[in-house]
Amino acid sequence: MAAVNLEDVNSVDLLNELLRRMKCSSKPDKRLILVGPPGSGKGTQSPIVKDEYCLCHLATGDMLRAAVAAKTPLGIKAKEAMDRGELVSDDLVVGIIDDALKKPSCQKGFILDGFPRTVAQAEKLDEMLEKRGVKVDKVLNFAIDDAILEERITGRWIHPSSGRTYHTKFAPPKVPGVDDVTGEPLIQRKDDTAAVLKSRLEAFHRQTEPVIDYYNKKGAVANIHAEKPPKEVTVEVQKAVSS
Numbered sequence: 001m002a003a004v005n006l007e008d009v010n011s012v013d014l015l016n017e018l019l020r021r022m023k024c025s026s027k028p029d030k031r032l033i034l035v036g037p038p039g040s041g042k043g044t045q046s047p048i049v050k051d052e053y054c055l056c057h058l059a060t061g062d063m064l065r066a067a068v069a070a071k072t073p074l075g076i077k078a079k080e081a082m083d084r085g086e087l088v089s090d091d092l093v094v095g096i097i098d099d100a101l102k103k104p105s106c107q108k109g110f111i112l113d114g115f116p117r118t119v120a121q122a123e124k125l126d127e128m129l130e131k132r133g134v135k136v137d138k139v140l141n142f143a144i145d146d147a148i149l150e151e152r153i154t155g156r157w158i159h160p161s162s163g164r165t166y167h168t169k170f171a172p173p174k175v176p177g178v179d180d181v182t183g184e185p186l187i188q189r190k191d192d193t194a195a196v197l198k199s200r201l202e203a204f205h206r207q208t209e210p211v212i213d214y215y216n217k218k219g220a221v222a223n224i225h226a227e228k229p230p231k232e233v234t235v236e237v238q239k240a241v242s243s
Helices: 011-025 042-053 060-069 073-083 090-100 119-131 146-154 194-216 230-242
Strands: 030-035 056-059 109-113 138-143 156-158 165-167 221-225
Touching: 030 042, 030 194, 042 056, 042 109, 042 138, 042 230, 056 060, 056 090, 060 073, 060 090, 073 090, 090 119, 119 194, 138 194, 138 230, 146 156, 146 194, 194 221, 221 230
Parallel strands: 030 109, 030 138, 056 109, 138 221
Antiparallel strands: 156 165
């Protein structure tokens, strides 16, 4: 990655970043894992927690793609596995997380989203953190009934070019099936149908329940009532993180 020449950064941005770092210096370190099925609201809460505690957000899928694009040593190995049609090994993914933790933005800790998905991954992650002399502080389990998720997800419609999202029940467009701003048709993502959701939820429960059990034994799990309105969930998340 090319180094940024600070002389080229405008003063307002520099000052804002300095002020942000000064404010962050008094915050406690936090290492968090977010667990929850699709549609449980992790994506809504994650940026709020990230900003509040000055954490870096680590989405392993994005990090893998970035490592491959940047041709880092681990990225090259990951690409070789992908080209062979294999899954990227847990060791490689944990290595990419380890690399990311060296960045200044991760100095106060991190939010991990989408990893670990298995107990084996959780153990490898814990081993890596132990070498750094730290551990996972909290696993936020976004618990929500599958029937509520189905209503949330199958009602989602998207305006592809702007990314604007609507919901037939919770945030309907002025005219059904049409974007409010452009009048263009809305689409439903292939993943947002009831059949796809059912198989994704089955896979999610099968994979992640053992991970939640694993961290429960360590006393690290906080169950979040994710069916509540977003503002109430935020309050619950902040209580869990600060406890």
